[in-house]
Amino acid sequence: xxxxxxxxxxxxxxxxxxxxxxxxxxxxxxxxxxxxxxxxxxxxxxxxxxxxxxxxxxxxxxxxxxxxxxxxxxxxxxxxxxxxxxxxxxxxxxxxxxxxxxxxxxxxxxxxxxxxxxxxxxxxxxxxxxxxxxxxxxxxxxxxxxxxxxxxxxxxxxxxxxxxxxxxxxxxxxxxxxxxxxxxxxxxxxxxxxxxxxxxxxxxxxxxxxxxxxxxxxxxxxxxxxxxxxxxxxxxxxxxxxxxxxxxxxxxxxxxxxxxxxxxxxxxxxxxxxxxxxxxxxxxxxxxxxxxxxxxxxxxxxxxxxxxxxxxxxxxxxxxxxxxxxxxxxxxxxxxxxxxxxxxxxxxxxxxxxxxxxxxxxxxxxxxxxxxxxxxxxxxxxxxxxxxxxxxxxxxxxxxxxxxxxxxxxxxxxxxxxxxxxxxxxxxxxxxxxxxxxxxxxxxxxxxxxxxxxxxxxxxxxxxxxxxxxxxxxxxxxxxxxxxxxxxxxxxxxxxxxxxxxxxxxxxxxxxxxxxxxxxxxxxxx
Numbered sequence: 144x145x146x147x148x149x150x151x152x153x154x155x156x157x158x159x160x161x162x163x164x165x166x167x168x169x170x171x172x173x174x175x176x177x178x179x180x181x182x183x184x185x186x187x188x189x190x191x192x193x194x195x196x197x198x199x200x201x202x203x204x205x206x207x208x209x210x211x212x213x214x215x216x217x218x219x220x221x222x223x224x225x226x227x228x229x230x231x232x233x234x235x236x237x238x239x240x241x242x243x244x245x246x247x248x249x250x251x252x253x254x255x256x257x258x259x260x261x262x263x264x265x266x267x268x269x270x271x272x273x274x275x276x277x278x279x280x281x282x283x284x285x286x287x288x289x290x291x292x293x294x295x296x297x298x299x300x301x302x303x304x305x306x307x308x309x310x311x312x313x314x315x316x317x318x319x320x321x322x323x324x325x326x327x328x329x330x331x332x333x334x335x336x337x338x339x340x341x342x343x344x345x346x347x348x349x350x351x352x353x354x355x356x357x358x359x360x361x362x363x364x365x366x367x368x369x370x371x372x373x374x375x376x377x378x379x380x381x382x383x384x385x386x387x388x389x390x391x392x393x394x395x396x397x398x399x400x401x402x403x404x405x406x407x408x409x410x411x412x413x414x415x416x417x418x419x420x421x422x423x424x425x426x427x428x429x430x431x432x433x434x435x436x437x438x439x440x441x442x443x444x445x446x447x448x449x450x451x452x453x454x455x456x457x458x459x460x461x462x463x464x465x466x467x468x469x470x471x472x473x474x475x476x477x478x479x480x481x482x483x484x485x486x487x488x489x490x491x492x493x494x495x496x497x498x499x500x501x502x503x504x505x506x507x508x509x510x511x512x513x514x515x516x517x518x519x520x521x522x523x524x525x526x527x528x529x530x531x532x533x534x535x536x537x538x539x540x541x542x543x544x545x546x547x548x549x550x551x552x553x554x555x556x557x558x559x560x561x562x563x564x565x566x567x568x569x570x571x572x573x574x575x576x577x578x579x580x581x582x583x584x585x586x587x588x589x590x591x592x593x594x595x596x597x598x599x600x601x602x603x604x605x606x607x608x609x610x611x612x613x614x615x616x617x618x619x620x621x622x623x624x625x626x627x628x629x630x631x632x633x634x635x636x637x638x639x640x641x642x643x644x645x646x647x648x649x650x651x652x653x654x655x656x657x658x659x660x661x662x663x664x665x666x667x668x669x
Contacts, residue, residue, distance in 0.1 A: 167327025340401030377546025
């Protein structure tokens with residue numbers, strides 16, 4: 144079931160929320176039992192055959208966590224063995240469903256073994272709930288968390304707003320909310336803010352991401368069949384995909400936060416204006432924040448972090464990002480994308496160390512020219528990474544990248560002939576041609592790309608706009624404006640007022656009319 148579907152919005156969500164607070168009158172455990180049942184139904188709606196996989200994963204990890212709690216204080220060697228075995232079991236399950244056919248394909252290409260691929264359908268969300276439970280096992284072994292109720296644990300794991308595509312939650316942050324008695328009490332402020340977040344995310348997905356995808360998909364599909372996009376086509380496709388992924392993932396993150404609030408659960412922020420980043424380290428503090436934290440805390444630190452010298456530190460960074468790339472998908476393009484970002488991160492840390500040694504000051508205010516130049520360089524590096532991330536193969540990625548450097552030729556729309564007439568002879572002598580551009584759609588695409596980049600780079604994000612993290616007082620909605628990162632206060636700040644309610648209702652009705660062609664969120668495939 145998709146968040147952006149009529150079945151979810153008009154049937155599942157109203158029943159789930161109304162039932163949660165109605166059943167909650169009989170106690171917290173009754174409310175959580177209802178929420179667990181709804182979450183399992185939500186998961187099974189896509190494909191019931193994989194519900195047992197989720198349930199088995201929950202049961203196994205809860206039992207392993209219980210064992211680790213008993214060993215945590217008195218038997219460190221056995222605790223390490225149990226922890227290692229439990230993590231290995233989780234990775235084995237993830238490896239079978241996600242990477243078995245990838246390994247078979249590579250074995251066939253190397254040895255000509257001729258093994259037949261297995262008929263495996265990747266269970267939705269398996270990467271997310273597997274990593275989440277690995278974090279639980281590690282934190283339990285460290286004595287940082289203790290969960291004794293299977294109901295509390297199962298509800299936390301399967302909570303449908305984050306089950307399919309994150310955020311990857313830490314139990315020490317979220318579990319206290321589930322066990323609090325107030326979780327079953329209807330909170331007007333949380334519901335109002337939650338609906339606002341949900342509608343904002345729905346607009347990003349349906350009205351923006353799905354629309355801009357119509358300009359990205361033809362370019363990458365053509366490259367997958369061997370068609371070489373020219374300069375303007377390649378850049379148009381790469382920029383459109385950069386924006387599609389941004390608003391698709393940002394939209395899901397907003398909807399997840401909004402849905403959590405409707406049940407009095409405050410999920411962590413997972414997306415914080417990543418295209419405003421001034422370097423690649425800053426980018427990974429803003430993009431998929433919970434995954435970045437997981438990789439840093441549970442992979443990079445486990446590899447030794449920066450405790451074994453500078454060379455080992457940079458090796459660990461690259462290895463961590465290699466694993467992060469492989470987590471995104473069973474394909475060498477994802478591995479290379481992860482290695483690419485690992486190298487960029489390593490170079491960024493080297494530069495910061497060199498800058499400190501040379502005494503070069505850091506960037507000035509976020510609105511300074513230096514900061515904007517840094518944003519531009521960082522964004523260009525990210526865009527070229529997205530080309531590899533999106534492409535169906537290395538050959539397709541190479542065709543798009545060649546096009547971005549003009550190596551596939553420069554073919555411009557004939558609408559530009561009057562504008563370029565003074566230099567037309569020189570352009571033609573340099574091999575520039577004019578005519579119909581099959582993979583570039585002219586003014587609408589250009590205006591859309593410019594407008595959406597302006598929105599991503601200049602506007603306050605939804606956390607800033609809606610004041611997420613503050614307790615909203617329905618009786619007194621006024622509050623101090625949030626300062627946007629690009630300088631100056633946010634001009635419009637949400638408050639639970641009649642004007643905002645009418646505005647969001649109008650937008651909600653509009654976006655409902657656009658749901659005829661439902662598309663999955665991009666991170667569902669991971």
